[in-house]
Amino acid sequence: MVNTIDAKLLAKMFLAGAKNLESKKEWINDLNVFPVPDGDTGTNMTLTIMSAAKDVSAMENPDMLSLCKAISSGSLRGARGNSGVILSQLFRGFTKTIREQKELTIPVLADSFEKAVETAYKAVMKPKEGTILTVAKGGAQKARELADSGCNDLSYFIDEVIKYADEVLLKTPEMLPVLKQAGVVDSGGQGLMQVLKGAYDAFLGKEVDLSIPEVTHVKSAQMDMKTQEADIKFGYCTEFIIMLTRNFNVKQEIDFKSYLESIGDSIVVVADDDVVKVHVHTNDPGLAIQKALKYGALSNMKIDNMRLEHQEKLFKMEEKSRETEASEEMPHKETGFIAVSVGEGINEIFKGLGVDYIIEGGQTMNPSTEDMLNAIDKVNADNVFILPNNKNIILAANQAQAMVENKKIIVIPTKTVPQGITAVINYVPDMSAEDNAQTMNDEITRVSTGQVTYAVRDTVIEDKEIKQGDYMGIGDKGILSVGADVADTTFEMIRNMMDDSYELISIYYGSDVKEEEAESLKAKVEEAYPSCDIELQYGGQPIYYYIVSAE
DSSP: OOOEEEEHHHHHHHHHHHHHHHHHHHHHTTOOOOTTTTTOOOHHOOOOOOOOHHHHHHOOOOHHHHHHHHHHHHHHHHHHHHHHHHHHHHHHHHHHHHTTSEEEEEHHHHHHHHHHHHHHHSSSOOOOOSSSSHHHHHHHHHHHHHHHHTTTOOHHHHHHHHHHHHHHHHHHHHOHHHHHHHHHHOOHHHHHHHHHHHHHHTTOOOOOOOOOHHHOOOOBBSSSOOOOOOOOOSOEEEEEEEEESSSOHHHHHHHHHHHHHHHHHEEEEEETTTEEEEEEEEEEEHHHHHTTTTEEEEEEEEEEEEHHHHHHHHHHHHHHHHHHHOOOOOOOEEEEEEEOOSSHHHHHHHHTTOOOOOEOTTTTBHHHHHHHHHHHSSSSEEEEEEEOOOOTTTHHHHHHHHHHOOEEEOOOOSSHHHHHHHHHHTTOOTOOHHHHHHHHHHTTTTOOOEEEEOOOOOOEETEEOOOOEEEEEETTTTTEEEESSSSHHHHHHHHHHOTTOOEEEEEOOOOOOHHHHHOOOHHHHHHHHSEEEEEEOOOOSSSOSSSEEOO
């Protein structure tokens, strides 16, 4: 019977927990409450833990102190998304308690679990029950109960802690009505459970795969965008337009997308009246073409061999990198700006407003704390404002802020791109950083935002029945509209966003929307709200057909 855990065994358990989480990440992503195509809890938690796992796997004979440093530092720097940041804080608290120990006993583990929970709760401004925090707290409470009862069987101890934490996880829908209505448990809590269960398997001596894949970082607009040829799983970029000769309803669109997913990735299918725009990466373009021909004639066909283009692209990137390396050092100034953005149009808007550094990210690719730190390092300013522009990125920005000592970092908690644009517009150079922060924080509260995407599964949220393939207009506090037509759904969303105080409506259309479609929507909004100024701009953002703000 094993009653202690040394550094070597703990390292093995940590790596096994990381691998188990990594293997379940897509399942955890699917637990997202809103049925949007950007559920990313599993991805964020995986990238967070893998950042630390990479360092741990490189250690041949770790001692407890060096192992704790690797786990804490690696996860803190790699943390992304709210769930990832909270996971990193759990590791940080856990390792604080054990770093001076040579071996871990049940009482030490109980203390470390409690410290982990305490640290994580402190990191969240408004902790919410029914989340990963609640699951972690339940596990810590069970650990304390067992330790105080004199339990001396470590295998039994870990098993009971996991069983009880699982019970808490199953109760999360009762704590958060939105989980209950969506029919899911908390995704972050489920991610934590997979880490614990993987670690327990390693403790029991089960054969587990401890190989750690390379950590992927979110790319910035000014970072190297090099990729490896081995990553090109599907070699042909295939695009065409179907000129419909038969009905192509929502169900058929979903079936067509499902077929494309079976033969490739990077799929975009946009249906509009009598045409369908298709984009897919596949190893057999003929299969996609044959399937599409069942719906109509094809036009604007374009097939590119991405593998043949790869070497030339890398050469050009290397050349460009050398050219810009010398100019990367920005002149020193008092105040600089970093914004998280996605979409070439939105990137250009931020640059035009004076933002110094763009981190490409947002939905589906939340930047990590390390991405934030790298950006901060690039901006040569005494005061650096960070605009996260996504509620799931604010914690990572705050974590980066706490890790920087040689600059004053100010995080403006912008939850959407329009809030970020409003914040930087209201910056006044003659005012102090503190006064500007106050002004920006005040102004972003006056911005109402809506975003339109599509549903990836059937569900019921806020008494709205949503079918897979429906369009959804999501506002600051929930779903504002659901429909089968993207323009109608967007207009209904705007109607539900509006009140008499708003004077400006800004519409940013995405990469999957034609300019004439966006102009048509603008005209309809102008007719409905003649007293408001209506601005239409190309955002180029993926996944979200429209981002709309009213202020």
